[in-house]
Amino acid sequence: MADSKKNRAKNTKDAASSSTVSKNKNAKPTKEDLRSKKLDAIKQKLERQRQEEERLRKEAEEEERRFQEEQRKLEEQKRIEAEKREHRKKKEKERRQRLKDEGKLLTEKEKENRRRAVELAQARGLDLQSMRNNAKKTTYTKLKKKPQAQQQQSRPSFSTEGEKSESPTVEEKAKEEVEEVNSDEEKGWEDLAAELEEIEKQGMIDNVTNNWEEETVQEEEEEVIDDTEVKGEISPSPSTSGDAAAHEPSDKSSSLKASEDQLTEEDKRRLIEEAKVRIAIQQQKLEAPATERVLRSGVICVMGHVDTGKTKILDKLRNTNVQSREAGGITQQIGATNVPRENIIHATSMCDYFKPEDLKMPGLLIIDTPGHESFSNMRIRGSSLCDFAILVVDIMHGIEEQTKESIEILLKRRTPFVVALNKIDRLYQWENYPDICVKEALSKQKDVTMKDFKERFKAVVQDFAMMNLNVELFYKNENPTEYISMVPTSAHSGDGMGDLLAFMCKEMQRRLYKRLTFSEELKASVMEVKEIVGLGTSLDVILVNGRIREGDTIVLAGQEGPIVTTVRGVLMPAPMSELRVKGNYTHLKEVVGSCGVKIIARDLEKALAGFPLYVATDLAERLYYSEEVTHGLKSALTSISVSPVGVYVVASTLGSLESLLTFLRKSNIPYSGISIGTVHKKDVMKASIMVERDNKYAVILAFDVRVDKDAEKMAAEVGVTIFTANIIYHLEASMNEYMENILQENRKKHADQAVFPVKLRILPDMVFNKRAPIVVGVHIEAGLLREGTPICVPSKNNIVLGRITSIENNHKAVSEARTGQEVCIRIDPIEGEAPKAFRRHFDHTDMLVSKISRESIDVVKEFYRGDLNKEDWKLVMELKKMLAII
The missing domain is CATH 3.40.50.10050 (Translation initiation factor IF- 2, domain 3)
Known part of the structure; x- marks a missing residue:
């Protein structure tokens, strides 16, 4: 009993304490509590701000310290570079002064004299490279110098006994020229070979001296750039460079590529400018004196209308049959033929006015061009390189369309030409005399034949007069500058072929003697790009001047930019054979202009024909020619887009x-x-x-x-x-x-969707049926009226009357009618719509038009554009506004 009382008392006490705790929890915080909490939050926030400010201050100090350290390092680096530059400047001045004291620092005039001496020796045909390699270079050894007399006695000779006996005059002449240039001291060819080394060294010294302020600190890059510049300034002779390139074509190409990669844009631009100046000077030097001129082969271009006999004329000259082997007997590619001097003399043997000794040229290079309309690009390409042209005119037809185009091309390019009045064998009762000159052949013809010839000749003269050109027979032409000469020919029988060749050779040597002078300045053009089985893509090149060797680095135009490649092979067709016809080619190490050759090289798949071909001897020329090609490509590539x-x-x-x-x-x-x-x-x-x-x-x-x-x-x-x-x-x-x-x-x-524009006026007296179907007579004001055209009335809210199902003109059914005609039409209502009646829905004062739409206009534009003329399209624009079509 007592224990139970104690337990109850304990429980009562616990319940009282728990109720007190719950009351305390539910009690609201006092103002003091809130104030203290707020103060604590503010203190915490201020502490965080202080810490953040401290962190930012430390970061700013660290950044400032790092910046000052970098500035100090940069200033130190600049100071070091300035010291190096000053040291280099001092060093170069000392070197220049030392060279001046030793007498090795040459003026521009002295350097030019030495270059002229070297070039003169090269022009005389002396191989200075081999002379330099065989010479004892005592100047560069560490041995004690011998007395001058002893040196002259021990000096070796570069030419053998046989060589001296064979060409003593050439060596003596070369020595005289060198002595004229360098009058201060007498030099043998051994000294001249040693001078090459000196010139190269001097060129390097000059480049270093002149460009010391622009050089970078890296000495290796300096050596690469300077060596490139020396190669550009003192390029090897044609024979030397060609032989070296032939031995190592791949190494040459790869070295040029490596050198280009190491150059900056500024260096490239400098090299291009140097090459430009050097090439211009070289072109002036390559002009031969009038007394030493050697003629090259003349380049002839054969032009004219299709089927006038251009290829047949060449076949007669070559004694070949190219024309019959061409597809359809039509020339569709440019061809070139090398005609040697012997063949020209043989072909002109019947011409008494042309002697073999009169022929100074080594031969002719004849270019055959297509005559069809689509091949105008080839005619322009063929005429761009020719010295003289043969304009073939059919005496039976006179001047035709492509003949006019060819005349315009020749006049625009100021190319002299002769007219071959071909197919005289088709004259009435013509008798063949191929073994005599054409003047005598004409005199032996019958009167009726001569009458036919004079009439047709007069018609051709009138055709040329319509183009403001004067023409005359070549043996009657006393004023070749005012009158164009005409040579009657027959490619079928051979009449007049000798006269044509003789006249061309005489005229070219008389009027173009300076232009025909051979020059080492390269002038070549790519005529065709072809794919040959076993050889890959090849180039048909017309070489007018200069020379091309196996191993040369060539620069030409391509679809994606300049193509730089190395010549792997030079193929020459047999004399009197066509370049474009497959046959036996002669593999040559070198070719000299003028001639047509086939060049084998890599990366020619995208080469473009019709552009010049260049040969680069060093990196500077390669960069310059690539830039020239790029400019020419910009306009050409747009036509192949x-x-x-x-x-x-x-x-x-x-x-x-x-x-x-x-x-x-x-x-x-x-x-x-x-x-x-x-x-x-x-x-x-x-x-x-x-x-x-x-x-x-x-x-x-x-x-x-x-x-x-x-x-x-x-x-x-x-x-x-x-x-x-x-x-x-x-x-x-x-x-x-x-x-x-x-x-x-x-x-x-799309026939149902096509609606043609038309505007009709109803004839009041020609209303035959007023309703379903409507049959009325109309006058076509404008446009094209066809069956199936929907008709509406714009003045009556564009109400649609129906479709035209038939058209009659003079009681005959027709499918269409044009502006100005008066016809009778039948208009049937459109299925599903209420029929319209005359006078109820419209009358003769209303204009009827076709119900066109946006869809019908698009269909007509795409599939029926050729059926509408200019006035019809104007009517379409008018109806679009009238019917509110967007």
Whole structure:
């Protein structure tokens, strides 16, 4: 009992204490408590701010200390560089003063005299490089110097006994010239060879001395740049550089590449400017004196209309048959033929007025150009390099379209030319006399033949007069500057061919003697880019002047920029053979202009024809010529730009490709890709993109190329059409036929959507039926009226009367009528709409027009554009405003 009472008391006490705690918990904090909490929060915030400020202050101090340290280091570095620069300046001044005291510091005039002496020796044909290699270079050894008399006695001779006996005059002349230049001291050719070393050393010293302020601290870079500059200033002789390049073509190319990578843009620009000045000076020096001029082969270009006999004339001169082997007998590529002097003498033997001794040129280089319209780019390319031109005119047809274009090209380029009045064998009762001159052959013809000749000749003279040109027969022409000479010829029988050659040679030697002088200055142009089985892509090059060697570094134009490569092979066709015809080639180490050659090299797949070809002897010239090529490419590449949508074009040469692209541009056919060579699977894959974009352009045009079997199989699977042809006009006809079929299919498909613009005025006395159908006579004010055209009345809120179902003109049914005609039309109501009646919905005072729409205008633009003339399109614009079409 007592324990239970104690427990109850204990429980009561616990309950009281718990209730007190709960009351304390539920009690609100006092103001003092809140104030103290707030003060604590403020103190904590201030402490955090103080700590943050302290951290920022320390960081600022650290940053300031680091900045001052960097400034101190930078100033120290500048001071060191200034000391080095001052030391280098002092060193260069001391070196210059030492050279001046030793007599090795030459003036510009003295250096120029030495260069002239070296160049003169090179021009005399003396190999100074071998002389320098064989000489005892006592100047560079550490042995004691011998007395001057002893040195002269021990001085070796560079030429053997045989050489002295063979060419003593050349050596004596060269010595005399050198003595004139350097009159201070007499020198032998051994001294001259030693001078080369001195000049090179002097050139390096001068470059270092003149550019010491621009040099960087790195001595290795200085040596690379200075060595490059010396190579640019003192380039080896043509024979020496060619031999060295022939032995190590790959090393030369790689070294040039490595040197270019180490140069800055400023260095490159400096080298380009130096090369520009050096090349200009070199061109002036290469002009031979009038007394020492040696003529090169003259370059002849044969131009004229298609089928006038251009290639046949060359076949007669060469005794070949190239024309019959060409596809369709049509020239579609530029060709070149080397004609030796012996052949010219033989071909002109019947001309008494032209003797063999009168021929000073070593031969002729004749360029044959295509005459078709699409090949205008090749005619321009062929005429750009020629010295003289043969304009072939068919006496039976006179001046034709491409003949006029050729005359304009020749007059624009100021190229002298002679007119070959070809096909005289077609004159009435013409008798062939190929073994006598054409003047005598004409005198032996019958009267009726001469009458026919005079009439046709007079017609040709009138054709030239229409172009403000005077012409006369070559043997009657007493004023060649005012009158263009004409030589009657027959490429079939050979009449007049000798006279043509003789006249050209005489005129070229009389009027172009200075231009025909051979010069070492390179002038060459890429005529064609071809792919040869076994050799890869090659260049057909017309070399007018200068020389090209195996191993030379050449710079030419490419589709993606300048191409720098090394000549791996130089192939020369046989004399009197066509360059473009496959045959036996002679592999040569060197060729001299003028001639047509084939060059084999790497990376020629994207080379462009029609641009000049340069030979670079050092890095500076390579940079300069690359810049020249880049400028020429900017305008040329725009003509080969492709479209996102279009056909794919493949051709055997770039010239043929350009001609095909010219045709496509005239026909408004876009092209999305181009290629040269065989059609492969990759070409089909590129063309197959058009299957999704625009199916009608999923076409490959392959001109004069082979189609790979795998590519042909793949094209059939993916839906690509391939057109192949060896004649460009056959390919054009196939493409035109294909595009016409596509157009006709689309026209049939969209015939219901096509609405042509027309404006009609109702004839009041010609209303035959007023309602369903409406039959009235109308006068066509403007536009084109066709069956199926919906008709509306703009003055009555564009109410639609129906469609024209028939048209009659003079009681005859017609499908269409044009502006100014008066016809009877039948208008049937549109299905599903209430019929309209005359006088209720419209009358004769209302103008009727076709109900065009935005969709119908787009369809007409795409598929019927050629059916509308300029006035019709003006009416379309008028109806758009009238019917509120956007």
